Amino acid sequence: MRQADSQTQPSPAEQEMPQPAGPSNSSPPTxxxxxxxxxxxxxxxxxxxxxxxxxxxxxxxxxxxxxxxxxxxxxxxxxxxxxxxxxxxxxxxxxxxxxxxxxxxxxxxxGDLRSYGVLRLPELLRERQLTLGPLNKVFASQWLNARQVVCGTKCNTLFVVDVKTDHIMRIPLMRDRVPDLSRGPPSCGIHAVELNPSKTLLATGGENPNSLAVYQLPTLDPVCLGDCQGHRDWIFAIAWMSDTVAVSGSRDGTVALWKVDPDMFNGSIAWHKDAGLPVYAHISPTDMEAIPKATTNPGNRKVRALAFSNKNQELGAVSLDGYFHLWKARSSLSRLLSLRLPYCRENVCLTYCDEFSLYAVGSQSHVSFLDLRQGQQNIPPLCSREGGTGVRSLSVHQHIVTVGTGHGSLLFYDIRAQKFLEERSAANPDMFPVPSGRKLKLTCGSGWINQDDLLENYVAGVEDFPNALYTHCYNWPEMKLFVGGGPLASGLHGNYAGLWS
Structure with a gap:
């Protein structure tokens, strides 16, 4: 409910001056x-x-x-x-x-009311697990509307789940024009699912994890596939620079810029008469740049995460050799700087905070904040160690950073206060809840694990296999949070999906 301001607005009578009822028969004197x-x-x-x-x-x-x-x-x-x-x-x-x-x-x-709502929402969230069947590890997710979330998995499945009914609709993947017969079954899966700013296009991986696939929304009809002169290894990250320009980052150590021609999807999409399959365009990147090789670990310059700053028109990239790279993003990519990250192990996620103009990087044990305007790190890194499993997903809204860990928990960090949100408790029901000093942590459910893999790969008696939270995304108008993941161990087959509301 809104309150009155100290400076009240004038009433309609005060704003509108009285007007004559109509013209007079005789002109009034000046x-x-x-x-x-x-x-x-x-x-x-x-x-x-x-x-x-x-x-x-x-x-x-x-x-x-x-x-x-x-x-x-x-x-x-x-x-x-x-x-x-x-x-x-x-x-x-x-x-x-x-x-x-x-x-x-x-x-x-x-603004203060919204900020207060963002601050208080995490402690009010309650979990409802979603049933995904035998799918393996949810790697990426995005809200399509108030009740549908599109997800990508390690088993190379692209699907839409209805969070109210648990109904799953699989989306056919696009195939390369010239299939690579030497390539075996994909073991990477779909690591990225991103919507353009107007939410009219969706970019993700194709049947070949090296290719960039673009679908039209809300119909999910295929538009184009970036399989010509593109990446030679798996795509790990995607970021939209505008409604028609996307950037992909690959394990081959390159970032590629793709332009989607509006003429590809303005008209009706053609279909094969015989097979009933959609026809889509095959495109090539307009620019491709290689990550510079580090002297310390030159063979591990795989691009793991991307984040775009619309305010500065700059693209941030994180590579597994422990470096952060900044590119000026226009019609082509121009590298501005590369800097060594303070924590170099398992830097697998990256996000950008518009309110503070900060990049946040998630590593094995910390979240590091990079303020490139100051040329220094003026916000101390936060330690996110939860059983030594590290940070697996990051997002930021206003001043709250949500951290998904490899130990099945969600943490919430207040950039303004430079501390984690705390649990609130009251000594008795008549008292107002106050911070307890304990870190607020939401622990996700057990999900589903293939028991055959469990018995084959692990010693009997070990029952605690928490899910790594590889992805999460908010639906702020509905005050809901979707979280996806699966067992952290690569030898385990399983999944977790939960709606927190």
Whole structure:
């Protein structure tokens, strides 16, 4: 509920000056400023007097007005039309808060309210596990709408899950124009699923994990496949720079820029007459740049994560050799800098915070913040060690960083306060909950594990196999959080998906 501001908005009557009721038969004489002001004061006196108990009757009032018109010193004014009244108290309060013109007068209060909601939401979330069947490890996810989430898995499956019914719809993957017959079954899967800013296109991997596939939304019809002169190894990360330009990062140590021609999807999509399969374009990257080789670990320059800053038109990339790279992103990619990360082991996730212009990098045991404007790290790194399994997914909204760990837990870090959110508790039900000093941690459920793999690869009696949370995504209008993952050990086949709301 919005509250009144110290500077109240003027009422409709105050904003709209009285207007003449209509043109007179005889043109009124031209008046100076003082005469005009006198006329307005007299008209106002008529409006005010009409509402008092001592006002003259209708006949007397008309006589007075008529006399004024005859003298040329007073004209009948028309009251401003009152807005249509709404019976809803919500509409009334909203209208009062926005003011007569409908312009927001409480941006500061609304901002504080949203910030408070972001701060309090994590402790109110409750889990409902979703059933995904025998799929193996959810690596990527994005909300399509209020009830559907699109996901990619290690078993190279692209699907949409309805979070209300658990219904799963699989999406056919696009095939390369010239299949690579020497390549065996994909063991990488789909590591990235990204929507463009207008949510009209979806970019992900193809049947060949080296290729970039683009689908049209909301129909999920195939648009194009980047399989020509592209990556030679698995795509690990994708970022949209605009509605029609995407960048992919690969295990081959390159980043590729792709342009999707609007003509590919403006018209109706053609279909093969015989097989009933859709026809899609095959495209090549417009630019491809290699990650510079580090002297310390030159053979491990695999691109693991990407994040785009729309404010600065810059692209951040993290490679497994422990480096962060910054590129100026225009019609081509131009590398600005490369710097050694403070924590170099298993840097597998990256996100960008618009509010503070920071890049956040997740590693085996820490989240490091990079403020490239200052040329230094002015926010200390946070230790996220949960059983030594590290950070597997990161996201930021306003000033709250959500951390998905390899030990099946979600942590929440406040950048402003530079500390983790804490659990709140009260000594008795009549007291207001206060921070307890204990780190707020949401622990995810057990998910599903293939028992045959469990017996084959691990010693009997070991029952604790928490799920690594490889992906999570918020639906802020609905105040919901989707979390996906699976067993951290590569030898285990299983999955986890949960809706937190």
């Amino acid at each position: 008046m100076g400023p003082q005469q005009t002001g006198s006329r307005k004061r007299k008209a106002a006196e008529v409006d005010q007097g009409a509402g008092t108990s001592s006002s003259p009757g209708p006949a007397a009032a008309m006589a007075t007005v008529g006399a004024g018109n005859a003298e040329g010193s007073l004209m009948l004014t028309k009251r401003p039309r009152r807005p249509i009244a709404h019976l809803s108290m919500v509409n009334y309060l909203k209208g009062r808060a926005l003011g007569a013109d409908g312009h927001p007068g409480f941006a500061g209060f609304e």
